[in-house]
Amino acid sequence: MxxxxxxxxxxxxxxxxxxxxxxYLPNHQRSMEICLIHCEKKYGIPGAQFTDIFKQSRSDVHRDLHGQAASHSRLLYFLKFSESFFGKTNPVFALEMEELYWSEFLSGMMxxxxxxxxxxxxxxxxxxxxxxxxxxxxxxxxxxxxxxxxxxxxxxxxxxxxxxxxxxxxxxxxxxxxxxxxxxxxxxxxxxxxxxxxxxxxxxxxxxxxx
Ligand SMILES: [Mg+2]
Structure with a gap:
Protein backbone atom coordinates (compact mmCIF):
# COMPACT_ATOMS: atom_id res chain seq x y z
CA MET A 1 0.00 0.00 0.00
CA TYR A 24 -11.83 2.12 9.20
CA LEU A 25 -14.59 -0.30 8.23
CA PRO A 26 -13.90 -3.38 10.42
CA ASN A 27 -13.61 -1.18 13.51
CA HIS A 28 -16.77 0.76 12.66
CA GLN A 29 -18.75 -2.42 11.98
CA ARG A 30 -17.67 -3.99 15.28
CA SER A 31 -18.62 -0.83 17.16
CA MET A 32 -22.04 -0.68 15.51
CA GLU A 33 -22.69 -4.33 16.41
CA ILE A 34 -21.76 -3.72 20.06
CA CYS A 35 -23.97 -0.61 20.22
CA LEU A 36 -26.90 -2.47 18.69
CA ILE A 37 -26.61 -5.37 21.16
CA HIS A 38 -26.26 -2.96 24.10
CA CYS A 39 -29.39 -0.99 23.08
CA GLU A 40 -31.37 -4.19 22.68
CA LYS A 41 -30.34 -5.54 26.12
CA LYS A 42 -30.45 -2.34 28.18
CA TYR A 43 -33.17 -0.28 26.48
CA GLY A 44 -35.21 -2.93 24.69
CA ILE A 45 -34.63 -1.32 21.29
CA PRO A 46 -35.01 -4.00 18.59
CA GLY A 47 -32.02 -4.29 16.25
CA ALA A 48 -33.89 -3.20 13.13
CA GLN A 49 -35.26 -0.13 14.90
CA PHE A 50 -31.79 0.73 16.21
CA THR A 51 -30.42 0.59 12.67
CA ASP A 52 -33.22 2.75 11.26
CA ILE A 53 -33.00 5.44 13.96
CA PHE A 54 -29.21 5.50 13.77
CA LYS A 55 -29.20 5.97 9.99
CA GLN A 56 -31.77 8.76 10.18
CA SER A 57 -29.93 10.52 13.04
CA ARG A 58 -26.61 10.31 11.22
CA SER A 59 -28.05 11.63 8.01
CA ASP A 60 -29.70 14.55 9.87
CA VAL A 61 -26.33 15.48 11.42
CA HIS A 62 -24.58 15.18 8.03
CA ARG A 63 -27.21 17.44 6.46
CA ASP A 64 -27.06 20.08 9.22
CA LEU A 65 -23.27 20.19 9.54
CA HIS A 66 -22.05 19.35 6.05
CA GLY A 67 -18.37 20.25 5.63
CA GLN A 68 -17.70 20.61 9.37
CA ALA A 69 -15.81 18.32 11.74
CA ALA A 70 -18.86 17.84 13.97
CA SER A 71 -20.76 16.29 11.04
CA HIS A 72 -19.01 13.02 12.02
CA SER A 73 -19.66 13.38 15.78
CA ARG A 74 -20.96 10.14 17.27
CA LEU A 75 -22.12 12.18 20.26
CA LEU A 76 -24.41 14.21 17.98
CA TYR A 77 -25.65 11.04 16.21
CA PHE A 78 -26.64 9.53 19.56
CA LEU A 79 -28.04 12.82 20.85
CA LYS A 80 -30.48 12.91 17.92
CA PHE A 81 -31.04 9.17 18.36
CA SER A 82 -32.04 9.79 22.00
CA GLU A 83 -34.49 12.52 20.99
CA SER A 84 -36.05 10.25 18.40
CA PHE A 85 -36.35 7.24 20.71
CA PHE A 86 -37.03 8.81 24.13
CA GLY A 87 -38.83 11.91 22.84
CA LYS A 88 -36.34 14.26 24.52
CA THR A 89 -32.58 14.82 24.82
CA ASN A 90 -30.98 12.10 26.92
CA PRO A 91 -27.37 13.06 27.72
CA VAL A 92 -26.76 9.92 29.81
CA PHE A 93 -27.67 7.74 26.82
CA ALA A 94 -25.78 9.84 24.26
CA LEU A 95 -22.57 9.93 26.30
CA GLU A 96 -22.83 6.23 27.16
CA MET A 97 -23.30 5.24 23.51
CA GLU A 98 -20.55 7.55 22.26
CA GLU A 99 -18.08 6.04 24.70
CA LEU A 100 -19.20 2.48 23.93
CA TYR A 101 -18.80 3.11 20.20
CA TRP A 102 -15.32 4.62 20.47
CA SER A 103 -13.92 2.33 23.14
CA GLU A 104 -14.82 -0.70 21.00
CA PHE A 105 -13.46 1.03 17.87
CA LEU A 106 -10.14 1.91 19.51
CA SER A 107 -9.70 -1.53 21.05
CA GLY A 108 -9.33 -3.12 17.59
CA MET A 109 -7.27 -0.49 15.79
CA MET A 110 -4.14 -1.75 14.04
MG1 LIG B 1 -9.33 8.78 5.06
Whole structure:
Protein backbone atom coordinates (compact mmCIF):
# COMPACT_ATOMS: atom_id res chain seq x y z
CA MET A 1 0.00 0.00 0.00
CA UNK A 2 2.90 2.37 0.72
CA UNK A 3 5.56 0.89 -1.56
CA UNK A 4 5.05 3.39 -4.38
CA UNK A 5 5.91 6.49 -2.37
CA UNK A 6 9.10 8.29 -3.29
CA UNK A 7 10.65 10.17 -0.36
CA UNK A 8 13.66 11.52 -2.28
CA UNK A 9 13.93 15.28 -1.75
CA UNK A 10 10.76 15.35 0.37
CA UNK A 11 10.96 17.66 3.42
CA UNK A 12 7.51 17.00 4.83
CA UNK A 13 4.71 14.46 4.69
CA UNK A 14 1.04 15.33 5.18
CA UNK A 15 -0.92 12.21 5.95
CA UNK A 16 -4.57 11.28 6.38
CA UNK A 17 -5.47 9.09 9.38
CA UNK A 18 -8.79 7.24 8.87
CA UNK A 19 -8.58 4.40 6.37
CA UNK A 20 -5.02 5.41 5.41
CA UNK A 21 -2.97 4.44 8.47
CA UNK A 22 -5.53 1.88 9.69
CA UNK A 23 -8.67 0.25 8.21
CA TYR A 24 -11.83 2.12 9.20
CA LEU A 25 -14.59 -0.30 8.23
CA PRO A 26 -13.90 -3.38 10.42
CA ASN A 27 -13.61 -1.18 13.51
CA HIS A 28 -16.77 0.76 12.66
CA GLN A 29 -18.75 -2.42 11.98
CA ARG A 30 -17.67 -3.99 15.28
CA SER A 31 -18.62 -0.83 17.16
CA MET A 32 -22.04 -0.68 15.51
CA GLU A 33 -22.69 -4.33 16.41
CA ILE A 34 -21.76 -3.72 20.06
CA CYS A 35 -23.97 -0.61 20.22
CA LEU A 36 -26.90 -2.47 18.69
CA ILE A 37 -26.61 -5.37 21.16
CA HIS A 38 -26.26 -2.96 24.10
CA CYS A 39 -29.39 -0.99 23.08
CA GLU A 40 -31.37 -4.19 22.68
CA LYS A 41 -30.34 -5.54 26.12
CA LYS A 42 -30.45 -2.34 28.18
CA TYR A 43 -33.17 -0.28 26.48
CA GLY A 44 -35.21 -2.93 24.69
CA ILE A 45 -34.63 -1.32 21.29
CA PRO A 46 -35.01 -4.00 18.59
CA GLY A 47 -32.02 -4.29 16.25
CA ALA A 48 -33.89 -3.20 13.13
CA GLN A 49 -35.26 -0.13 14.90
CA PHE A 50 -31.79 0.73 16.21
CA THR A 51 -30.42 0.59 12.67
CA ASP A 52 -33.22 2.75 11.26
CA ILE A 53 -33.00 5.44 13.96
CA PHE A 54 -29.21 5.50 13.77
CA LYS A 55 -29.20 5.97 9.99
CA GLN A 56 -31.77 8.76 10.18
CA SER A 57 -29.93 10.52 13.04
CA ARG A 58 -26.61 10.31 11.22
CA SER A 59 -28.05 11.63 8.01
CA ASP A 60 -29.70 14.55 9.87
CA VAL A 61 -26.33 15.48 11.42
CA HIS A 62 -24.58 15.18 8.03
CA ARG A 63 -27.21 17.44 6.46
CA ASP A 64 -27.06 20.08 9.22
CA LEU A 65 -23.27 20.19 9.54
CA HIS A 66 -22.05 19.35 6.05
CA GLY A 67 -18.37 20.25 5.63
CA GLN A 68 -17.70 20.61 9.37
CA ALA A 69 -15.81 18.32 11.74
CA ALA A 70 -18.86 17.84 13.97
CA SER A 71 -20.76 16.29 11.04
CA HIS A 72 -19.01 13.02 12.02
CA SER A 73 -19.66 13.38 15.78
CA ARG A 74 -20.96 10.14 17.27
CA LEU A 75 -22.12 12.18 20.26
CA LEU A 76 -24.41 14.21 17.98
CA TYR A 77 -25.65 11.04 16.21
CA PHE A 78 -26.64 9.53 19.56
CA LEU A 79 -28.04 12.82 20.85
CA LYS A 80 -30.48 12.91 17.92
CA PHE A 81 -31.04 9.17 18.36
CA SER A 82 -32.04 9.79 22.00
CA GLU A 83 -34.49 12.52 20.99
CA SER A 84 -36.05 10.25 18.40
CA PHE A 85 -36.35 7.24 20.71
CA PHE A 86 -37.03 8.81 24.13
CA GLY A 87 -38.83 11.91 22.84
CA LYS A 88 -36.34 14.26 24.52
CA THR A 89 -32.58 14.82 24.82
CA ASN A 90 -30.98 12.10 26.92
CA PRO A 91 -27.37 13.06 27.72
CA VAL A 92 -26.76 9.92 29.81
CA PHE A 93 -27.67 7.74 26.82
CA ALA A 94 -25.78 9.84 24.26
CA LEU A 95 -22.57 9.93 26.30
CA GLU A 96 -22.83 6.23 27.16
CA MET A 97 -23.30 5.24 23.51
CA GLU A 98 -20.55 7.55 22.26
CA GLU A 99 -18.08 6.04 24.70
CA LEU A 100 -19.20 2.48 23.93
CA TYR A 101 -18.80 3.11 20.20
CA TRP A 102 -15.32 4.62 20.47
CA SER A 103 -13.92 2.33 23.14
CA GLU A 104 -14.82 -0.70 21.00
CA PHE A 105 -13.46 1.03 17.87
CA LEU A 106 -10.14 1.91 19.51
CA SER A 107 -9.70 -1.53 21.05
CA GLY A 108 -9.33 -3.12 17.59
CA MET A 109 -7.27 -0.49 15.79
CA MET A 110 -4.14 -1.75 14.04
CA UNK A 111 -1.93 -0.27 11.32
CA UNK A 112 -2.66 -1.04 7.68
CA UNK A 113 -0.04 -3.29 6.04
CA UNK A 114 3.10 -1.25 5.35
CA UNK A 115 1.90 1.86 7.19
CA UNK A 116 4.14 1.58 10.22
CA UNK A 117 7.16 0.62 8.11
CA UNK A 118 6.55 3.71 5.99
CA UNK A 119 6.29 5.96 9.06
CA UNK A 120 9.51 4.48 10.47
CA UNK A 121 11.38 5.13 7.21
CA UNK A 122 9.98 8.67 7.07
CA UNK A 123 11.03 9.54 10.59
CA UNK A 124 14.43 7.77 10.17
CA UNK A 125 15.09 10.15 7.27
CA UNK A 126 14.26 13.14 9.50
CA UNK A 127 11.26 14.15 7.39
CA UNK A 128 8.71 16.35 9.19
CA UNK A 129 5.12 15.15 9.24
CA UNK A 130 1.59 16.24 10.02
CA UNK A 131 -1.69 14.33 10.21
CA UNK A 132 -4.40 16.08 8.20
CA UNK A 133 -7.67 14.59 9.32
CA UNK A 134 -11.42 15.27 9.11
CA UNK A 135 -13.01 14.85 12.52
CA UNK A 136 -13.03 16.38 15.98
CA UNK A 137 -9.73 16.76 17.80
CA UNK A 138 -10.53 14.74 20.91
CA UNK A 139 -11.23 11.44 19.17
CA UNK A 140 -8.40 11.87 16.65
CA UNK A 141 -6.01 12.36 19.57
CA UNK A 142 -7.32 9.17 21.18
CA UNK A 143 -6.61 7.32 17.90
CA UNK A 144 -3.14 8.93 17.77
CA UNK A 145 -2.46 7.59 21.27
CA UNK A 146 -3.70 4.05 20.49
CA UNK A 147 -1.37 3.85 17.47
CA UNK A 148 1.34 5.69 19.46
CA UNK A 149 1.87 8.01 16.49
CA UNK A 150 4.06 10.37 18.49
CA UNK A 151 6.94 7.99 17.77
CA UNK A 152 6.79 9.00 14.09
CA UNK A 153 4.54 12.02 13.49
CA UNK A 154 5.24 15.60 14.60
CA UNK A 155 1.92 17.45 14.21
CA UNK A 156 -1.79 17.06 13.74
CA UNK A 157 -4.43 19.27 12.13
CA UNK A 158 -8.05 18.20 12.54
CA UNK A 159 -10.90 19.74 10.58
CA UNK A 160 -12.22 20.98 13.92
CA UNK A 161 -9.02 22.95 14.46
CA UNK A 162 -8.92 24.23 10.88
CA UNK A 163 -12.65 25.05 10.90
CA UNK A 164 -13.09 23.35 7.55
CA UNK A 165 -12.77 19.89 6.04
CA UNK A 166 -10.71 18.49 3.18
CA UNK A 167 -10.57 19.18 0.27
CA UNK A 168 -10.70 22.88 1.32
CA UNK A 169 -7.25 24.51 1.12
CA UNK A 170 -7.38 25.91 4.66
CA UNK A 171 -6.72 22.60 6.38
CA UNK A 172 -3.69 21.82 4.20
CA UNK A 173 -2.38 25.36 4.66
CA UNK A 174 -2.56 25.00 8.44
CA UNK A 175 -0.47 21.81 8.19
CA UNK A 176 2.14 23.58 6.03
CA UNK A 177 2.28 26.41 8.55
CA UNK A 178 2.86 24.00 11.45
CA UNK A 179 5.65 22.30 9.50
CA UNK A 180 7.07 25.67 8.32
CA UNK A 181 7.22 24.24 4.80
CA UNK A 182 5.86 25.14 1.37
CA UNK A 183 3.63 23.09 -0.92
CA UNK A 184 6.54 22.15 -3.20
CA UNK A 185 8.46 20.60 -0.27
CA UNK A 186 5.78 18.16 0.88
CA UNK A 187 3.70 15.22 -0.27
CA UNK A 188 0.20 14.18 0.81
CA UNK A 189 -0.95 10.60 1.39
CA UNK A 190 -4.58 9.57 1.73
CA UNK A 191 -7.29 7.12 0.73
CA UNK A 192 -9.79 9.62 -0.70
CA UNK A 193 -9.34 10.78 -4.28
CA UNK A 194 -11.83 13.58 -3.69
CA UNK A 195 -10.63 14.89 -0.31
CA UNK A 196 -6.96 13.98 0.01
CA UNK A 197 -5.66 13.87 -3.54
CA UNK A 198 -7.64 16.64 -5.24
CA UNK A 199 -7.44 18.84 -2.12
CA UNK A 200 -3.64 18.61 -1.97
CA UNK A 201 -3.12 18.89 -5.72
CA UNK A 202 -5.17 22.10 -5.84
CA UNK A 203 -2.39 23.68 -3.76
CA UNK A 204 0.38 22.16 -5.88
CA UNK A 205 1.18 19.39 -3.39
CA UNK A 206 2.21 16.04 -4.90
CA UNK A 207 -0.27 13.42 -3.64
CA UNK A 208 -0.34 9.64 -3.41
CA UNK A 209 -3.53 7.60 -3.18
CA UNK A 210 -3.35 4.85 -0.54
CA UNK A 211 -5.60 1.95 -1.44
MG1 LIG B 1 -9.33 8.78 5.06
Missing amino acids: FGHINLEGVKGVLIDLDNTLYP FNPGAEEFLKEMSFRGIGSCLVTDLTTHIQMRKWNVLNLGRYIDFMVSSEEAGIEKPAPGIFEMALKKLKLEAKDVIMLGDSEEKDIKGAEALGIRAYLIR
